[in-house]
Amino acid sequence: MEVEFKIEQHVTPTANRIDVQGPLDENANLPGVTLRPEIHLNLDKVTAFNAIGTRSWSLWVAQFQGSTKVLLTHCPFIMVKNFGSVRDLITPEMEVISFYVPFYSPQTGESHNFLAVKGVNFSDGSILTLPDVKDSEGRLMEPDIFPETYLSFLKR
Amino acid sequence: MKSIFKEYQHLWPPTNSAAMQELLNKIVVGHFPRDKVSIKNADKNSLVVVLKKSPLKHIITLLEQGVEHCVQEEREDFAEELFASTLMALRPDIFMSNPIPFFFNGFKAFNAPVPKEQNIVLPFSSNAGKATVLDRLTGFLDYSLEMASLKSLCLQVADEMYTNAVFNAPVRASGVRPFAHLPRSSSVQLPRARSCKLFACFSSHRVIIGCEDNYGSLMRGPLLLHLHNTFKDSSVSVRSGKAGAGLGFKHMIENSANFYVLCERGKRTLVACGFRLRGLKANITTSKHVHFSFR
Numbered sequence: 001m002e003v004e005f006k007i008e009q010h011v012t013p014t015a016n017r018i019d020v021q022g023p024l025d026e027n028a029n030l031p032g033v034t035l036r037p038e039i040h041l042n043l044d045k046v047t048a049f050n051a052i053g054t055r056s057w058s059l060w061v062a063q064f065q066g067s068t069k070v071l072l073t074h075c076p077f078i079m080v081k082n083f084g085s086v087r088d089l090i091t092p093e094m095e096v097i098s099f100y101v102p103f104y105s106p107q108t109g110e111s112h113n114f115l116a117v118k119g120v121n122f123s124d125g126s127i128l129t130l131p132d133v134k135d136s137e138g139r140l141m142e143p144d145i146f147p148e149t150y151l152s153f154l155k156r
Numbered sequence: 157m158k159s160i161f162k163e164y165q166h167l168w169p170p171t172n173s174a175a176m177q178e179l180l181n182k183i184v185v186g187h188f189p190r191d192k193v194s195i196k197n198a199d200k201n202s203l204v205v206v207l208k209k210s211p212l213k214h215i216i217t218l219l220e221q222g223v224e225h226c227v228q229e230e231r232e233d234f235a236e237e238l239f240a241s242t243l244m245a246l247r248p249d250i251f252m253s254n255p256i257p258f259f260f261n262g263f264k265a266f267n268a269p270v271p272k273e274q275n276i277v278l279p280f281s282s283n284a285g286k287a288t289v290l291d292r293l294t295g296f297l298d299y300s301l302e303m304a305s306l307k308s309l310c311l312q313v314a315d316e317m318y319t320n321a322v323f324n325a326p327v328r329a330s331g332v333r334p335f336a337h338l339p340r341s342s343s344v345q346l347p348r349a350r351s352c353k354l355f356a357c358f359s360s361h362r363v364i365i366g367c368e369d370n371y372g373s374l375m376r377g378p379l380l381l382h383l384h385n386t387f388k389d390s391s392v393s394v395r396s397g398k399a400g401a402g403l404g405f406k407h408m409i410e411n412s413a414n415f416y417v418l419c420e421r422g423k424r425t426l427v428a429c430g431f432r433l434r435g436l437k438a439n440i441t442t443s444k445h446v447h448f449s450f451r
Contacts, residue, residue, distance in 0.1 A: 023287075025315065026340035048290075050315045051403035052340045055394040078308045081440070085410075086403065087393045104305060104435030111305035111435065144305075144436040152390075
């Protein structure tokens with residue numbers, strides 16, 4: 001079912017928690033943001049990220065430059081895979097707090113998205129640990145990424 | 157350089173290879189980098205270049221020399237892609253007129269029917285219908301766990317194909333592309349005779365997403381220059397301005413294991429991506445089969 005793009009801002013005196021939802025594409029209206037010392041961008045419900053959405057994102061996040069700390073949470077695979085290969089998707093103020101690591105089971109064809117969290121599963125520059133993820137038949141699933149490219153944004 | 161048949165006949169069962177012999181004998185194999193000088197001078201209409209775990213940079217260099225088919229030898233679908241290259245080189249008209257059986261049957265029995273539930277054709281003629289088309293494609297991809305695991309890659313590719321077909325493909329007789337400079341949120345309606353179609357089909361081991369327009373306006377030179385600039389460094393900048401962001405082909409090529417472009421000048425362009433039903437990694441691999449045919 002089609003989901004409309006939506007942004008919800010939850011502003012407090014010290015932070016603005018922004019939930020981004022739906023397809024980040026040419027129809028996504030990215031509004032002005034109430035700046036606070038901390039901006040939390042929750043990307044858990046981003047459903048698509050096309051070329052135009054990529055450009056809109058890079059222009060939108062440029063407004064945060066120099067003034068605010070921006071924390072990204074629940075970054076989906078479709079965005080993370082571009083973090084290392086498209087410039088300006090992550091600005092110097094941005095810190096990735098959590099992102100999804102896809103797992104795959106060659107035996108059952110199942111996939112699973114594991115949420116990697118800073119300080120628990122990764123630090124600046126490297127992955128610390130990923131848990132054992134099992135498919136419905138109890139077999140270990142494999143991380144379905146190439147770490148050198150997918151995680152390259154950690155080394156910036 | 158030898159013919160495909162002479163060098164690789166062992167890849168097909170004897171009964172099949174005898175039947176294929178005539179076709180496979182007409183196409184020559186060049187190995188990159190070993191045969192790079194001979195490749196440069198060869199007749200590109202009857203050449204397939206075989207590489208081994210070669211990155212896109214090498215493939216783009218070969219395409220710039222006029223090569224049309226680059227196939228990676230270490231991949232398990234190598235034999236299939238060799239034969240695909242042969243058919244695309246020798247019988248492009250059959251391929252272009254109905255590509256689904258080619259993709260579905262793995263190029264072996266390209267006239268055999270494709271089960272209804274294993275393919276979908278989604279016509280469109282305006283950008284307003286994109287969400288609906290992608291929604292139907294989503295439903296199609298949910299048919300199996302293997303396809304569902306690739307949904308984000310497939311949908312991103314389909315999205316870019318759709319947008320290219322509506323905004324970049326239309327061209328007037330004067331050569332002007334009336335919609336190419338427009339913001340992608342603009343409303344564009346194509347004439348009925350020029351409507352496009354997005355299609356998908358799957359077999360036991362792969363899913364294909366493709367898009368066909370009725371303009372045939374894709375230009376080999378500018379596209380190659382764009383790809384060269386896109387892949388020359390490890391990261392790329394987004395194109396500024398209001399029209400395309402310049403990332404569509406990047407997404408198509410990076411997301412898929414196989415990439416096909418067939419353009420019949422002035423008539424139609426077919427762009428398709430092949431995804432292996434083995435998780436994301438098997439597709440975002442750097443070792444890609446690329447076919448690039450302009451007639």
